[in-house]
Amino acid sequence: MSSITQKKNDKPCESRRNFLLAGATTFVMASMPGISSAANLLVKEYPRHKIGQISQLQTNKPMDFQFPPSNPISTFVLVKLGERAGAGVGKDKDIVAFSNLCTHMGGPLNGSYKSEHKAMGPCPLHLTTFDLTRHGMVIAGHATESLPQARLEVDGDDIYVTGIMGLIYGTQSNPMAWT
Ligand code: FES
Numbered sequence: 001m002s003s004i005t006q007k008k009n010d011k012p013c014e015s016r017r018n019f020l021l022a023g024a025t026t027f028v029m030a031s032m033p034g035i036s037s038a039a040n041l042l043v044k045e046y047p048r049h050k051i052g053q054i055s056q057l058q059t060n061k062p063m064d065f066q067f068p069p070s071n072p073i074s075t076f077v078l079v080k081l082g083e084r085a086g087a088g089v090g091k092d093k094d095i096v097a098f099s100n101l102c103t104h105m106g107g108p109l110n111g112s113y114k115s116e117h118k119a120m121g122p123c124p125l126h127l128t129t130f131d132l133t134r135h136g137m138v139i140a141g142h143a144t145e146s147l148p149q150a151r152l153e154v155d156g157d158d159i160y161v162t163g164i165m166g167l168i169y170g171t172q173s174n175p176m177a178w179t
Contacts, residue, residue: 002142043151043163044174051097051150052078052159053168054090060115067150067161074168076111076150078159081118085133087165091151095159097150098136101169104128104143120147135165148174 051065062079066072078097080090088094098120100109107125113132119139121129128141129141136147148166152159164174 015157023100023125024165027173043165045163046161048153048162050158050159050160051076052097054159055158057163059141061115062108062113064110065097070150071168073101073170076149076161077110077113077120079113079121079132081132082115083118085118085152086135087149089154095154096132097161098130098132099148099150099164099166099168101147101148101165102143103147104141106169109147122142 040075045068046068048068049069051067052063057063057078057080059080059082062077064075064077067076069075076097076099078095081088081094081096084093085096088096101107102109102123102125104123104126107123109120109123109126109130112121112123113119117129118133119129119131120136121127121139121141123129123141123143126142128143130143130147131139136149138146140142146166148164148168150161151163151165153162154160168174
């Protein structure tokens with residue numbers, strides 16, 4: 001166990017996860033101008049749609065919501081992670097939302113949030129796990145695509161979805177919200 005890892009995180013059990021994430025992040029940042037600008041390139045715009053309120057959220061208590069509203073099999077999870085996340089919103093930039101459909105073969109990720117790792121998974125079909133602090137990046141497993149992340153906006157206490165970064169599993173393009 002690296003003493004550097006222990007000093008930085010004081011959580012020895014997370015050293016392998018952090019190593020994998022650091023390597024993947026280095027690759028992405030070396031090939032793109034910046035991780036957030038890479039995510040912005042892939043965003044599908046939607047009319048602003050309210051999905052919750054900050055005052056109703058508790059840290060590490062995820063809430064599912066259907067999105068887009070016209071797609072009955074597509075749900076997302078809204079969660080306050082308790083630590084800053086890529087594209088996170090709110091005072092602490094820790095509120096994020098992700099698709100519940102695994103990007104490998106559409107396995108259902110509902111209820112698989114792991115608060116100790118800020119991750120979704122393992123997927124019940126082939127065990128892929130996704131990091132919610134880093135735009136849904138794959139930590140381990142068969143999937144090669146990050147989990148689609150909802151772009152969120154806060155207006156007072158209200159939380160809105162304004163777009164999706166990534167392609168919802170089973171679609172050739174993300175459907176419009178109202179069609
Ligand atoms: S469907 Fe999720 S890992 Fe295969």
